[in-house]
Amino acid sequence: MNPDDIPTEITALTYTAPFATAGLPILSQNDTAKMLAHYWPAIERHVREQDGAFATIRRLVDWLDHANGTGEAETAMRLLKLTEEVGEVSQAYIGFVGQNPRKGQTHTRNDVADELCDVIVTALVALHAFTDDAEQHFAGKLQHIADRVLTAGEGRHAECTEPHPGVDGYTDCDGQPL
Numbered sequence: 001m002n003p004d005d006i007p008t009e010i011t012a013l014t015y016t017a018p019f020a021t022a023g024l025p026i027l028s029q030n031d032t033a034k035m036l037a038h039y040w041p042a043i044e045r046h047v048r049e050q051d052g053a054f055a056t057i058r059r060l061v062d063w064l065d066h067a068n069g070t071g072e073a074e075t076a077m078r079l080l081k082l083t084e085e086v087g088e089v090s091q092a093y094i095g096f097v098g099q100n101p102r103k104g105q106t107h108t109r110n111d112v113a114d115e116l117c118d119v120i121v122t123a124l125v126a127l128h129a130f131t132d133d134a135e136q137h138f139a140g141k142l143q144h145i146a147d148r149v150l151t152a153g154e155g156r157h158a159e160c161t162e163p164h165p166g167v168d169g170y171t172d173c174d175g176q177p178l
């Protein structure tokens, strides 16, 4: 975070009110911006961790860490859990379409959706073992995928070597047919 990117409405508030009321020396607005810029990533992360789906996932991770401990064996179990949940998606889908004539339709569309959610949650829990900021990592990866796919044919991508799906088959980054 660049100090110049901190909105002046914020620095104007912080460089006067809290310091003055606490009897502390008042920082210049410029110094306040520098201080906030320094702590901004931590502040942003703290705010994110208080709310939202990833905050709930973080609490699940903490609960699991407390109950099972941490380490390579536990990480491996959380990855194994992922394959279990993927299997349950297959089970629910097979039951939804009634693929087994003996059993008929045993699951609903909603069951399949529930099992897919289990996969997502389990993957997000496991993700915490491989990054210090799961939410940011996920957002970055999602953006990367979107950049590769959604902008296909809209111009050249730096460092991109993959073919893009186009209307008439795959194209390179310049939109030329492959």
Ligand SMILES: [Mg+2]
Residues within 6 Å of the ligand: 085, 088, 114, 115, 118
């Ligand atoms: Mg499940």
